[in-house]
Amino acid sequence: MNLKIGHKINQWSHHVRQEDLNSWSKILNDPNPIHFDANAVKKIGQGDKCINQGPANIAYLINTIFYNFPKCKILNIKNRLNGNVFVDDIVTVSGEITNISNKNESKIISLLLNLSTQENNYLVVSEVELIQ
């Protein structure tokens, strides 16, 4: 990869399926029905599709980091959550390198990542620092 400030990293995408949400309800021990019952989502006025779990959205960002920097070690991630991802959404994570510095034999790379869907942009914005 071309390690330059401003370089856009390779995008990463995932189709969010109901079975994924069911898995995350199990992983998080989360009984909230908005993740498996569309009627529960309607009741709170957030649309008519089940809402993806926030940690799953953050996991997509992490997957994007490893997709682009497979041998890196993540040091820090600051995630701002601005909206919901719903079942059947196609999630795409894009981003760019915002800073590079040297530490001993390694490089510290800063990234700004944006998680979007076919409907909305900047649903999660993350500032990342990794070492490789």
Add this chain to the structure above:
Amino acid sequence: MLNKDLINHKFPGGSFTIDKEINNLIKSSTGLEISKTTSNEYLVHPIFSMVALNSIGYTLEELFNLLNYDVRKGPMLGECEFNLLDTFNLDRNYNVNGFIESFESKVSKKIGNFDIMSFKLEITFENRIVSKINYKWILPV
């Protein structure tokens, strides 16, 4: 009325162990190959920094009850930052501790009056910090 006297309240704490089955479930449900990532190393997913929220000694529902906050108002995770000081490994027992750091009252055009609750968690293995996590939850009034 939100119980803001709980600043510095320590969570009971707890622990968790990452087994291969749950790690593979995270990978498969987020579109990662189970056997490997794009490197040849088996990855224990760093998202366990957030999954650790299961192990603070309260469920979220219990935490909101403690705060005297009605979850029907729709609490939302606003920010989550984690510092990873080490990688997670399979079959290790990690301890989780944390406390409520602050409450801040705000107003927005979108959701009106709300409070921001900040709390901090630490995940440790054999007294060494593996991850530090800062949460900010948006609590509509």
